[in-house]
Amino acid sequence: MKEIVVISGKGGTGKTTITAALAYHLQDKCIVADCDVDAADMHLIFSNKAVDKRKFYSGKEAVINRELCKNCGLCQQKCRFDAIISLSNYKKVDPLSCEGCGLCSHICPYNAIRMVDRFVGDFFISDIRTNTKMVHAKLLPGGENSGKLVAEVKKESRIQAEKYQKNYIIVDGSPGIGCPVISSLSGADLALLVTEPTMSALHDLKRVVELLQKFLIPAGCIINKSDLNKNISQEIKEFLEENQIILLTEFTYSKNFIHAVKSGQAINEYDPFYTQEAIADVWNKIEVLVNK
Amino acid sequence: MYKIAVASGKGGTGKTTVSTNLSHYLAQEQAILLADMDVEEPDSHIFVQGQLWQEKKVYKEVPTLIKDKCVGCGRCKEVCAFNxxxxxxxxxxxxxxxxxSCYACLELCPHQAIEMKPQMLGQLTQINDKNLTFLEARLDIGQEQAVPLIKQSFDFIKENIPxxxxxxxxxxxxxxxxxxxxxxxDFVFLVTEPSPFGLNDLKIAVDTVKLLKKxxxxxxxxxDGEENIIRDYCSKEDLEILAAIPxxxxxxxxxxxxxLIYEEDVDFLGEIQKIASxxxxxxxRKR
Amino acid sequence: MKIAVSTVGTKKDSKLEPRFGRANYFVVYDTETKEYTFIDNQEIQETAHGAGPQTSQKIFDAGVNVILTGNGPGKNAFQVLEAGNIKMFICKEDITAEEVITKYLNNELKAFEN
Incomplete structure (x- = not known):
């Protein structure tokens, strides 16, 4: 079983579009995993029917028992996160500020505070229209994106791949360079970088590549909107070469990318004439890379 | 200071385009702060010129052991909720x-064998360009605690930027x-784009902002001037659309x-003017 | 000497799990008794942050001298292993615990360097 994780560093470069295109190309030969739990979008392309839904808990939060609280104020004085709110004759926890450290529950002289599991989001396994399964999740607003939810999505997608004997898992990775993206890359056989020739995207690409090298994960790259700025496109290519990252293909600026999303289709489904062959070619290269 | 957050559900919708252009435009007539709190990947500096005014290292408090007091009882490990x-x-x-930096280990150590010492978390950089003050908060690679860096950045703004x-x-x-x-x-501008992705992410952003009562x-x-699911959503939910950048x-x-785009594109300038007004x-209203 | 392999299962023919910190199991081989045992690390999936050091501690407590895994540890886990004087070797292949151990004993694996 091989895992291909699509990442970009900067948002808006076409990461989800490329992931969807690969998943569409492979049809029922892969399991799809959406690890962009902050802004999960894959389900908009692969209309889905959830076959399993679970609540997901991560970390803790403090809860004060009003009946036991004597309003002594020790918790408020010791809390480093200003998460204890004073009400007329008792204290309350602001869950948006509480980081779940548990100090208050240890020091409360009246045992009025206990730590409970924090509900951070929903987790789904869905049937999608390419006759396979997709694993995805939705984080609640203000929920901590620790990477644990991402790890859970990846773990379940492996179970599904095993169960249905799929050789590939196509993962829409998390954005940024923090914990969630590290989780989404963990155990990856190949990282597929999607970038565009803008100064910000190049800047972020460099930071992401630094991360990949730390984790010894091989990478390939797609440059989107490559004609937007020829000089930066060139600069990206030089950077890729220096770091031994294979340039898989380039796409020029095309409104069809956005039209495809609008009609709820993958780009190679919406515009097969220009992209079907290119995506198939990208996949053939990926297949060689991960199986060598 | 009246602070306006420029936010979006997903990346790449144009947050940085709006904040950099808007702040430069407003700075033609008044003193403006532009602060980049995208601490993992701050990109706004690409659009800012001017003089480096000051740099400040940001620290967080982390525990360290007073060796001759520690008996190795393991209480600190037991109470640490963050492993x-x-x-x-x-x-x-x-x-x-x-x-x-919750201090649980320090507070609960039975032998007072822990003290706190500062550890570097990231850096604040202030650049001045006439009326425009630019502040960048950057997290060091490998650091995970964005929240304390953001907190300290707002403290810095309060103390240093008029x-x-x-x-x-x-x-x-x-x-x-x-x-x-x-x-x-004090107020939030949510930047989105007219696609199903944009709408999905906007809804999440709206929920977040409502939760915070802003x-x-x-x-x-x-x-693109075509049928527009964002407009439909906003009219249904009675949300104000300030501007539409083509x-x-x-x-x-x-x-x-x-x-800077407004200097060269008149359509864009028109939209920035709407946001500025x-x-x-x-x-x-605040005054 | 005790050798631990990060694995997806509990047997000597279980496949190597590339992840160290978040591996569900470790198959342990004792070179003196030639016996296989395993460490159950499934509860690590409940941990949001700091899986690496937690797993390392568990390995240390089990008296392991050498770890064989796929990806290599993070900075924190490495720090624990170093302090606990545990060596780590990397194998990128899709093989079983028993096969990885043979490779290690034949000096075919690369030591992890930070």
Whole structure:
């Protein structure tokens, strides 16, 4: 079983579009995993029917028992996160500020505070229209994106791949360079970088590549909107070469990318004439890379 | 200072385009702060010139052991909710990147064997360009604690920057760093794009902002003038659309070079003027 | 000497798990008794942050001298292993615990360097 994780560093470069295109190309030969739990979008392309839904808990939060609280104020004085709110004759926890450290529950002289599991989001396994399964999740607003939810999505997608004997898992990775993206890359056989020739995207690409090298994960790259700025496109290519990252293909600026999303289709489904062959070619290269 | 957060559910919708252009435009007539709180990947500096004014290292407090007092009882490891402490036999190991500076280990150590020391978290950089003050908050690679860095950045702004209006480029998404940023602001501009992805992410952003009880308005980016699911959603939910920046390859090209767009594109200028007049009316209301 | 392999299962023919910190199991081989045992690390999936050091501690407590895994540890886990004087070797292949151990004993694996 091989895992291909699509990442970009900067948002808006076409990461989800490329992931969807690969998943569409492979049809029922892969399991799809959406690890962009902050802004999960894959389900908009692969209309889905959830076959399993679970609540997901991560970390803790403090809860004060009003009946036991004597309003002594020790918790408020010791809390480093200003998460204890004073009400007329008792204290309350602001869950948006509480980081779940548990100090208050240890020091409360009246045992009025206990730590409970924090509900951070929903987790789904869905049937999608390419006759396979997709694993995805939705984080609640203000929920901590620790990477644990991402790890859970990846773990379940492996179970599904095993169960249905799929050789590939196509993962829409998390954005940024923090914990969630590290989780989404963990155990990856190949990282597929999607970038565009803008100064910000190049800047972020460099930071992401630094991360990949730390984790010894091989990478390939797609440059989107490559004609937007020829000089930066060139600069990206030089950077890729220096770091031994294979340039898989380039796409020029095309409104069809956005039209495809609008009609709820993958780009190679919406515009097969220009992209079907290119995506198939990208996949053939990926297949060689991960199986060598 | 009246602070406006520029935020979006997903990355790449044009948050940085709006904040950099808006702040430069407003700075033609008044003192403005532009702050980049996208601490993992701050990009706004690409669009800012001017003089480096000051740099400040930002620290967080992490535990350290007073060796002759520690008996190796393991209480600190037991109470640490973040797995930032490990015991190898009687030896205590601290993992500073995982530490939330909650002080539980220090407070609960039965032998007073822990004290706190500062550890570098990131850096603030202040650049002055005439009326425009630019502040960048950057997290060191490998550090995970965006929230304390954002908190300290707002403290720094309070103490050091006299401008009356602040435009705050927020982190993307809807998790803790965004919450911390928006909590510290007075108003929110949500930037989105007219696609099902954009709409899905806008809904998440709206939920987040409502949870924090902040007033907000919507800015549409990459507007192609065609049927528009964002407009439908906003009219149904009764949300204010401030401006609609047209989808043009020339705008994307100006952005890719790191140029200010309103100086060269008249359609874009018109939309920035609409946003600027909203800022000014918010300020009048505040006064 | 005790050798631990990060694995997806509990047997000597279980496949190597590339992840160290978040591996569900470790198959342990004792070179003196030639016996196989395993460490159950499933509860690590409940941990949001700091899986690496937690797993390392568990390995240390089990008296392991050498770890064989796929990806290599993070900075924190490495720090624990170093302090606990545990060596780590990397294998990128899709093989079983028994096969990885044979490779290690034949000096075919690369030591992890930070």
């Amino acid at each position: 930032a402490i490990t015991m190898l036999g009687k030896r205590v190991l601290f993992f500073n990147e995982l530490c939330h 401008a009356e209006i602040g435009i705050i480029d927020s982190p993307p998404g809807s998790s803790c760093p965004v919450v911390e940023t928006v909590k510290n602001c 007033d907000f308005a919507i800015i549409i980016n990459k507007d 989808e043009k390859q020339s705008i994307a090209e100006l952005y890719s070079r790191g140029s 909203k800022v000014n009316s918010l300020m009048r």
